[in-house]
Amino acid sequence: MRDFYLAFAAAVLALFSFLIDYGSPNTSLLGNILAIISVVINGAPIVWGAVKGLLEREVNVDELVSLAIIASLIQGEFLTAAVVSFVMTMGGLIEQVTSESARKAITSLVHITPETATVISGDEEKTVPIEKVGVGQNPDQARRANTGRYPHTVRVIGS
DSSP states (O other), X not given: OHHHXXXXXXXXXXXXXXXXXXXOSSOOHHHHHHHHHHHHHHXXXXXXXXXXXXXXXXXXXXXXXXXXXXXXXXXXOHHHHHHHHHXXXXXXHXXXXXXXXXXXXXXXXXXXXXXXXXXXXXXXXXXXXXXXXXXXOOTTTEEEEEOXXXXXXXXXXXX
């Protein structure tokens, strides 16, 4: 959440920078300062990540984004640099959230994997570990996997 608040604060600074200079043919000192602060908040971690990646000989998107930020700063387009850094920071945050969501979903699937099955032998039903249900077992003999949630009728066809 801390990263999200920092990105949001930088976005607000960039927005104020835009609003201060809106409609004016030239940018103001205050507008430029706000945009530069925004770039420092969102862009510095990206540039630092690019430098670390280059030193470790690992290329990723940070190098390209850093070039865009630095080129915008050199051209005096401080608001552009702020917007580029904000967009990339938000993209990274969204990626983290979706990755965490996928991890949680996979973990929850692992927890609902059945550990036992109800097997019918003649007229008798017995609960056995799922590993003991044999391949090719008649569906009438392996009636259901016990997940604790709802019964499944199964036919074991392979392992």
